[in-house]
Amino acid sequence: MSSISAGRDLFCTPDITECVRKAIDSGFTFIVAPLVHPRYYRNDAAGVTKQRDDPLTRSDMLLSTNDWGTVVVGKLSPWICLHSAFDSARKNAEKVLLEELDYAVHLSLAAVEVPLKSADCANLARGVNEFLNSRISNMTIWVKVPMMTLSSQMEDAVAEGDEDSRSEHPWEWWNRFRTLCNNNKRVGIALELSADLPESDEIDQWYSEPVKALYVPTKIFLTNRKGFPVLSPAHQAVVRKFYKLEAQPVVTGACHYKSKGMKVYQQYLNYLHETMAALDPLEEYAKGYEDYLQNPLQPLMDNLESMTYETFEKDPVKYTMYHKAIYEALLDRVGDDEAETVTTVVMVVGAGRGPLVRATLQAGEKARRLVRVYAIEKNVNAVVTLRNMKREEWHDQVTVVSCDMRHWQAPEKADILVSELLGSFGDNELSPECLDGAQTFLKADGISIPCQYTSYLAPLSSAKLHSDLAIPVASKDPLANYETSYVVQIRNGKVLDAPQPCFTFSHPNWASTINNDRYKRFTFQIDQKSMLHGFSGYFETILYKNTMLSTVPATHSKGMFSWFPIYFPIKEPMYLDGTSPLEVHFWRRRTRTKVWYEWAIVRPRTTPIHNVGGRSHSIGL
Incomplete structure (x- = not known):
């Protein structure tokens, strides 16, 4: 297994060339460094900056363009406060924000860290969004958020007049920020671990988000019997889970092992990566295809290769x-x-x-x-x-x-x-229609294998999948992407409630009139504040008597990889407050030439029905 790409967070870089060299020598692949000296306060409104002839920051010629773009992540001056109650301070912060982001683009940096310290982030989001929409650049924004709110951060937030932050979880800060930025794909998370971990549900909430980096403070490390830094088992599990999402660890804080140096932290994080559990057959098969949206097969319409x-x-x-x-x-x-x-x-x-x-x-x-x-x-x-x-x-x-x-x-x-003939949603490759036709040559007491299958549906949070749908297709209506179902191995996502049975089909079906249209109403109870991005679909089938196959997470046939889940998106992500039930309606419709699905949400907020009449997606008969 290859070494992990790990970063070193630095408060100050007096000599950036030397800082990069030391980090590389310690096994790190990049540093997170201030764009401007953290104590260099500028006040454009008062003309202070213009009166000073000294350069804004170090020269871009200290590193090559390639090094700036591959071994340096920038971070903003810590004193920038865009939610100040004072107009002059706020306007100055807005100018400085754009000035530093603009310089980061000039350096060809791949990313810039933007700290998020409270729920009062509307003006910061506006400033970042203005920059993202006004500059042609591939640079991404790492929004630095604590995994859980620390008492010191709470005191700072309340002192700054943000009383709401006392009760809000940092995920809500992030959710507000990314929503204000219109879910821009160039905005990701730099998540900071703390000594105390939140409840498992709150940790799981982050697994459905675009976490680009995981900040690991040196102060949360323990010392083992051999005198080396280690993490607690709970922290190890969290780090390894984020490794699977390809989040890069970043060590932040002072070195507590002066004789050994920072290298021991990098070596330990690399050890956690190398000792991850071996992939099961499904993970091995799906490697490289995680969170990759694919159109479902249509064997009746297309010949498989x-x-x-x-x-x-x-x-x-x-x-x-x-x-x-x-x-x-x-x-x-x-x-x-x-x-x-x-x-x-x-x-x-x-x-x-x-x-x-x-x-x-x-x-x-x-x-x-x-x-x-x-x-x-x-x-x-x-x-x-x-x-x-x-x-x-x-x-x-x-x-x-x-x-x-x-x-x-x-x-x-x-x-x-x-x-x-089963698809990812059971009936979505038209097994009912095919077997209804084929059963004409089955004896009256004959056996069908499979004899029954049931689709399942669950609410899903996955900013990654939903953001991938924002890419328009020239030949399609802009909304068509959100009315199409996709086969996808979901990694960067969270199922918000247990899957519930949807449609059931049995074979042979000797009913005098066969109608494969279906309708189902669901009520899900989601007890945690979340963002809903659509629904994941699965199926269970009875082949014969007690012999079954399943893709439902709780009953998944271990080692089976023939089917990935199916994803039904919604047009607009929906905020769930953790108290109101989620009521969903789902239809399977057909005509002589095609079959399609329609879906809508009624509570807590009503949406239009998706894919009416199969206008965006259908399965041809």
């Missing part, structure tokens, strides 16, 4: 459970006394490249039952693979059919119908 089939066929769990379900169904279908005389007809619909055909044949061998298999597949490219498998391995035991399962005229009825 060989690479897609190959990826899903590597799942270590799914086909094992299918094998188990088919094995049990074969035993139930044919008793031991008929094992050598009765042949079970198994039809694999949507056979792909044949993994379920192999599972069926292997289950037949294990159960010592005779089976005859039909492999039905509409993708003519996958049919090439099936026919090669038949010629080289399966022979007369398998009949390959190149056809849409809904239109095939079967020569005989099936005892068992096997399919893997």
Whole structure:
């Protein structure tokens, strides 16, 4: 595992070249340094700055442009106060803020730290937002926020007249600031740890936010028996969790191990990174795709590529459970006394490249039952693979059919119908419509595998996912991104309440009239102040009897990676105050040619219905 990128926070840098050298020698990859000497107070309003001939700060020629952009993060003068009650002080602070940010752009810095000390941040947000919208630059803003409010900070805030900060959690300061900045993607968090950690729910709240850096004060380190700095187990868990979100640790404060130097802090933080638990199969599979929005597959409309089939066929769990379900169904279908005389007809619909055909044949061998298999597949490219498998391995035991399962005229009825048509939301790849058509060639007492599946929905907070939707697509309406569902492995997000069952489908469905439209009303109780950015979707399926597969977090089939969750965004992030219930309405709608979802919130605030009539996104039949 590669070394962690760690920073060293410095209060003052008399010789920036020497400070950079010492930090690099200690194993750090960058420093956080003042743009201007912290004691250099300027008062433009009084003309003090103009009367002084000395330079504003050090020369930009002390480092190369590449070094400024890669090894230095700037920070503002600590005395800048944009919420001062005095007009002259406030106006001066506004000028100085823009002056220092402008100089940071001149230096090509990648980021600048902006401290957030209280809930009174409207004018600071306005100043930062003005800068972000007026300068063409890739520079990001690190809003420095404490993970929990310290008594000293409370005293400062109250002394400055901000009584509201006494009761507000720092997350609310941040939430107010980023909302005022219109959720600008160039605004992230530099989160500062403290000796005391807040409740677990409050810590979890930060995991759904864009934390770019994690400030680790030297004063919170303990000393182990060998005389080296270590963190408490609770702090270790927090740091490792933020490592997974790719937050960079920044050591701040004085060195308490003079003989060993700052290097021991960097080495310990790197040790925490190197000793993180090994990735499970799902994390390994999703590596590099975390929080990456993808359009769901539409197998009915599009032919899947060989690479897609190959990826899903590597799942270590799914086909094992299918094998188990088919094995049990074969035993139930044919008793031991008929094992050598009765042949079970198994039809694999949507056979792909044949993994379920192999599972069926292997289950037949294990159960010592005779089976005859039909492999039905509409993708003519996958049919090439099936026919090669038949010629080289399966022979007369398998009949390959190149056809849409809904239109095939079967020569005989099936005892068992096997399919893997489920999407991330269960029914979103149109398994109900496909199996309703395919069941015409299933015997009246036949078995469908799967026999039932239920989608689940949960409220989700993820500023990362929602901000990624702000990128317009030239061929789409600007709102279309927020009315489309996405498949995504959610890492930088928090599920705000336990997922609840949504839509259930059972097969075979022998109802005289089949209607796959659905409607569901949810009430979620979220006890913590949060921002809602949409909903995450999952599913559970019963393959046969007690054999199940699940993507629901609480019951997830361990090691299975065939499905990521689905994400249904909302147009505008919604603030939840932690007291009012969240009432959500969800629909599955269809016409002769397409299926789509619609969703809306009724409480605590009513939103328009998203994706009315499938105007932005639908699944083609």
